[in-house]
Amino acid sequence: MDALTRSVADLMRQVAAEVIMPRFRNLAAHEVEEKSAGEQVTIADKESEARLNEGLARLLPEAGLIGEEACAADPGLINKLSSGLNWLIDPIDGTSNFASGNPPFGIMIALVDGGETQASWMLDPITGRLCHAALGKGATIDGDRVHARESGAPLPIAGLSLLFVDPDRRQGMIDRAEGKLTMAPIPRCAAEQYPRIVLGQHDIALFERTLAWDHAPGVLFVNEAGGRVARPDGSAYRPDQDRKGMLAASSPAMWDVGAAILYG
Known part of the structure; x- marks a missing residue:
């Protein structure tokens, strides 16, 4: 695991422990909002994105920051994904699950260069499972290389x-x-x-x-x-x-x- 991969993983775990999990099943009514029809956002989504932005900006100052909640406020921000190096951030994926007090939910981050995904991280804050991939270098779960496999069920x-x-x-x-x-x-x-x-x-x-x-x-x-x-x-x-x-x-x-x- 290279230094950047390790640093991103550490940041995600820190945000999960300090921001997300303390709010799980502990949200006040005013801390859950509807940002669009059928789409919820919580105080934890906003705080998680802010903390991830801060940490990722320190790791790669030259990279832009494109987060889900930032794009909700400024939809044109996503257009920057086609040019240059950018962090793409989902501070809590599965917000509706999180807001209702049910798993699963996760933190998702990708490093995108010129519209092509170079690396990715997905953390389950409850189990601590970390999925990571790097373009041309394979995929890992908790640092161990993984290969996709079929279920073997009679019907897919x-x-x-x-x-x-x-x-x-x-x-x-x-x-x-x-x-x-x-x-x-x-x-x-x-x-x-x-x-x-x-x-x-x-x-x-x-x-x-x-x-x-x-x-x-x-x-x-x-x-x-x-x-x-x-x-x-x-x-x-x-x-x-x-x-x-x-x-x-x-x-x-x-x-x-x-x-x-x-x-x-």
Whole structure:
């Protein structure tokens, strides 16, 4: 583990211990707000992003800072992701879970250079599990190299996030999956969904909304572990592109199976 990787991990653990976990199941009503329809933000999200910004700025002063909550206040900030070196920060992924006092939730960070993800970190504050990946260098969990594996179930296990899919397309996907996939409950937290693919708990995950801070870390992690994440047409995911739809799978062969079923 190089010095930067270790420093980012240490920062995330510190923020989890000092900011996030003390607020878990301990939020006052006024500390939870609706920032948009169906989207919550808590005081812990804001404080976590501020602390992460401070720490990451010290680690790489030349890199920009693009956080989920900052983008909520200034949507144009995300456009900076296409140029130069930037930290991409999700201070609490799975905020709705966190706000309701339920796991899973996580901290997600990616280092992006010119719109291409170079490194990523995903921390589960409850278990302490740290997933890390570096472009061209593989993926690790808690420092140990990992390789994505299929579940081995009779039917592929699929976690399909269909909330943002057009209703007509949604029903079509459900119909096509019938008898071909085992539908699993989704964790409503990308920081948990992507590790499930690598760990052999789920074979397939489908996402419609692909916000950069939600997906850049996990996409790199799965791809570097030997799985495959790609757009429905098979093209690569880039966090600086505002597009819909993505399929993750525990292997390239499983991706082909899932794409044939879900996208017809």
